[in-house]
Amino acid sequence: MRRWxxxxxxxxxxxxxxxxxxxxxxxxxxxxxxxxxxxxxxxxKTLIEEGKNLASDYHGGPITDEYRQKVEWYNEKSTAEILxxxxxxxxxxxxxxxxxxxxxxxxxDRAKLLKGEVVTKTGFEERFGRQIMGxxxxxxxxxxxxxxxYLYIPLASIQEITTEVAYIWIPIAFAFVFILLIAGKMMADxxxxxxxxxxxxxxxMAHGDYKTEIPICxxxxxxxxxxxxxxxxxxxAEEDMRKKEFLANVSHELRTPxxxxxxxxxxxxxxxxxxxxxxxxxxxxxxxxxxxxxRLVHDLLDLAQLEGEIYPLQKIPLAFSQVIEDTLxxxxxxxxxxxxxxxxxxxxxxIIEADYDRIEQVIHNIVDNAIRYTPAGGNIHIQLEQIxxxxxxxxxxxxxxxxxxxxxxxxxERFFRVDKARTRSEGGTGLGLAITKQIIHLHRxxxxxxxxxxxxxxxxxxxxxxxxxxxx
Numbered sequence: 183m184r185r186w187x188x189x190x191x192x193x194x195x196x197x198x199x200x201x202x203x204x205x206x207x208x209x210x211x212x213x214x215x216x217x218x219x220x221x222x223x224x225x226x227k228t229l230i231e232e233g234k235n236l237a238s239d240y241h242g243g244p245i246t247d248e249y250r251q252k253v254e255w256y257n258e259k260s261t262a263e264i265l266x267x268x269x270x271x272x273x274x275x276x277x278x279x280x281x282x283x284x285x286x287x288x289x290x291d292r293a294k295l296l297k298g299e300v301v302t303k304t305g306f307e308e309r310f311g312r313q314i315m316g317x318x319x320x321x322x323x324x325x326x327x328x329x330x331x332y333l334y335i336p337l338a339s340i341q342e343i344t345t346e347v348a349y350i351w352i353p354i355a356f357a358f359v360f361i362l363l364i365a366g367k368m369m370a371d372x373x374x375x376x377x378x379x380x381x382x383x384x385x386x387m388a389h390g391d392y393k394t395e396i397p398i399c400x401x402x403x404x405x406x407x408x409x410x411x412x413x414x415x416x417x418x419a420e421e422d423m424r425k426k427e428f429l430a431n432v433s434h435e436l437r438t439p440x441x442x443x444x445x446x447x448x449x450x451x452x453x454x455x456x457x458x459x460x461x462x463x464x465x466x467x468x469x470x471x472x473x474x475x476x477r478l479v480h481d482l483l484d485l486a487q488l489e490g491e492i493y494p495l496q497k498i499p500l501a502f503s504q505v506i507e508d509t510l511x512x513x514x515x516x517x518x519x520x521x522x523x524x525x526x527x528x529x530x531x532x533i534i535e536a537d538y539d540r541i542e543q544v545i546h547n548i549v550d551n552a553i554r555y556t557p558a559g560g561n562i563h564i565q566l567e568q569i570x571x572x573x574x575x576x577x578x579x580x581x582x583x584x585x586x587x588x589x590x591x592x593x594x595e596r597f598f599r600v601d602k603a604r605t606r607s608e609g610g611t612g613l614g615l616a617i618t619k620q621i622i623h624l625h626r627x628x629x630x631x632x633x634x635x636x637x638x639x640x641x642x643x644x645x646x647x648x649x650x651x652x653x654x
Contacts, residue, residue, distance in 0.1 A: 300320075301317065439474045442468070505542060525564070526565070
């Protein structure tokens with residue numbers, strides 16, 4: 183059974199509709215609250231004040247006719263109906279509507295009147311068709327209840343109070359609600375449409391289409407999310423392209439040695455090779471190509487570990503100059519063979535925290551490239567210097583053929599070669615600088631290349647040092 187769920191637009195629409203309903207309900211209850219506080223309480227206060235003002239003219243003794251005449255005169259001027267009775271039990275008979283005396287003045291009310299307190303009564307009267315508010319003010323002669331004033335007035339309903347306003351307010355309220363709901367629908371669509379487009383683009387990306395972009399129509403959170411989504415799509419597309427290029431490069435790199443191995447081995451197996459000398463030659467070629475594949479696979483695994491940052495670096499304090507000198511000793515035969523002079527300027531006081539084998543691998547890769555591309559009689563210069571309190575710089579310069587300016591940004595990418603044909607003939611895998619770049623990154627360092635075609639190449643490595651921390 184499929185579970186029903188609301189869309190985002192429906193949720194926003196429902197939320198805004200509930201907000202409108204809550205607002206109208208709140209306005210309704212608020213109007214009744216103000217009706218009670220501002221109107222009913224004000225009527226009660228006015229009646230009590232009138233009753234007390236009339237009672238203030240009474241000074242004790244029997245109620246005189248002159249006093250009654252004053253009350254009747256005031257009754258004609260007042261908006262409230264005022265009754266003056268000597269015997270409170272006669273009060274119900276004086277009212278123009280039927281009412282039970284006990285419901286009007288009970289024993290508790292009588293006790294209050296004897297204390298000089300005012301009693302307020304509110305009830306519905308069918309004759310008037312509305313609520314009536316009355317106040318009973320006692321006339322006391324010492325401790326004796328000589329009479330009471332009963333002042334009452336029909337209360338206007340809240341509908342009557344707001345009748346004039348309602349003719350204007352109700353149409354405006356309906357128009358406001360209608361506009362608010364339409365605006366809410368438009369706002370919900372405006373918020374949800376980019377999200378719907380993101381959903382559609384996500385499905386396309388799941389099927390390998392990374393070209394579609396989400397249009398950015400605002401600079402709010404949704405707009406910034408769309409922008410981030412586009413950036414993510416581009417990054418995924420680039421990564422996907424890199425993977426495809428990687429697979430293509432691996433296939434290309436393996437195809438040549440595999441074809442050699444297969445061709446030479448078939449020649450041997452089919453008896454094409456007639457002499458022992460030719461057979462040895464073919465075996466050596468097979469061994470060479472197998473060695474190339476072995477180096478390639480080793481470098482690929484090495485790079486995969488480093489890029490995944492899963493390779494455990496064994497960092498220890500190292501005298502950087504000593505690591506450089508130990509590595510350079512291995513190249514003396516090659517330098518002599520090509521008649522390349524090597525000069526060094528190494529600061530022996532520079533201490534770094536690094537993995538010895540990995541740093542040696544960095545120096546090996548760079549020096550190996552320098553020797554490979556420097557012609558006979560050339561020069562390689564290595565300099566190690568402290569550039570500030572916390573960083574050092576290793577500079578390896580050669581007088582080789584150099585690198586074209588437009589190709590410098592691509593150095594350090596996997597399988598990138600400046601001269602593809604020559605590099606393959608010399609046995610390179612195209613991964614050495616990529617591995618070097620990743621090792622430097624894992625050591626929180628920086629790698630730069632400077633080169634001018636025909637004048638040589640300079641590799642600059644900057645690494646953090648321990649010198650500043652040791653001094654502190």
